[in-house]
Amino acid sequence: MDTALQDCFQNVRGRLMSIGMSRRRLLQASAGLGLSGLLGTASARAATPTDLSGVTLRIAFYKGLHKTLLETAGLAATPYKIDWKEFNSGVQHIEGINVDALDLGSGSETSAAFGVKSKARVKFIAVYREDLNNQGTFVQKDSDIHRVADLKGKRVGYVRGTTSHYYLYKQLAEAGLSFGDIKATHLAPTDGLSAFARGDLDAWAIWGYNGQLARSKYGARTLKTGVGYLSGNFLISANPSAIDDPLRHAALADFLLRLQKAYAWSNANYPTYAEAQSRDTGVPVEAILDLFNNRSQDYSLIANSDAAVQSHQEVADVFTKIGVFDAPVDVKPFWDRSFDQALA
Numbered sequence: 098m099d100t101a102l103q104d105c106f107q108n109v110r111g112r113l114m115s116i117g118m119s120r121r122r123l124l125q126a127s128a129g130l131g132l133s134g135l136l137g138t139a140s141a142r143a144a145t146p147t148d149l150s151g152v153t154l155r156i157a158f159y160k161g162l163h164k165t166l167l168e169t170a171g172l173a174a175t176p177y178k179i180d181w182k183e184f185n186s187g188v189q190h191i192e193g194i195n196v197d198a199l200d201l202g203s204g205s206e207t208s209a210a211f212g213v214k215s216k217a218r219v220k221f222i223a224v225y226r227e228d229l230n231n232q233g234t235f236v237q238k239d240s241d242i243h244r245v246a247d248l249k250g251k252r253v254g255y256v257r258g259t260t261s262h263y264y265l266y267k268q269l270a271e272a273g274l275s276f277g278d279i280k281a282t283h284l285a286p287t288d289g290l291s292a293f294a295r296g297d298l299d300a301w302a303i304w305g306y307n308g309q310l311a312r313s314k315y316g317a318r319t320l321k322t323g324v325g326y327l328s329g330n331f332l333i334s335a336n337p338s339a340i341d342d343p344l345r346h347a348a349l350a351d352f353l354l355r356l357q358k359a360y361a362w363s364n365a366n367y368p369t370y371a372e373a374q375s376r377d378t379g380v381p382v383e384a385i386l387d388l389f390n391n392r393s394q395d396y397s398l399i400a401n402s403d404a405a406v407q408s409h410q411e412v413a414d415v416f417t418k419i420g421v422f423d424a425p426v427d428v429k430p431f432w433d434r435s436f437d438q439a440l441a
Contacts, residue, residue: 232323238316
């Protein structure tokens, strides 16, 4: 594994080992079944025990995403307790699960591939699909860079071992370039935003709110988005011990169904969700709405599939091809299909 990423896993492990291991009713019935019907269906499908009051799920979240989504959709009142832990990196989510500090996390196929490479104790139990227009390669507003081929010799920021690493490689390869043809600079997202704002980067491959801020606050121009280079799949990861425990398995199934319903709700009620995201992240609500209005696809959470496993394998194979991994990895054993029927 890349030395810096190995260090990242070690640093996160140290941090996590130090951890002691109704807001709003549903706003639109058309987003899906009523909550009682949903949970009744969950019980029928997953044989959910009736009393989950003694269960606590330790769930990692990204600022403004799943926790905010469930609260805004009116689906946060669970029959079990949730101990929310904010970690804004998929690597951190997986490493938290690996050291038994978390029961559930989420992240990209790339962070999941690194989890497989590190032989983390983790299983991937569901797939959620989000916008790919919020992942892209951005250039300065007055830049003379108008195509990927123009990046040759330029200072390009990215985050090693993430989706930005993956799609930047694919965009460069398509233009006949490699990382050796650019001045590639690995920067954490917040550091990358500062560097881009100062003009220290000619281009920046980044995702999410930092990309939105680069555009809305600093006038960044989109050179290429992740569409056509990423699958759009993001993975829900779980602690194998939680999957094996009947009560926690039932709680996980319930949580996934709530999240599935919340995603369906968000597509019809995005202005409400955007306001909550803006409060949590500081990103102007107009920027969030603009991104939603130009989204590449609707938001959803779906069951695992053979196609999703294959897509994940392709990501791992690319990292092997470009030398990020020192040997091939097989992702299939890390996928768990025990929640497929409940999510179908």
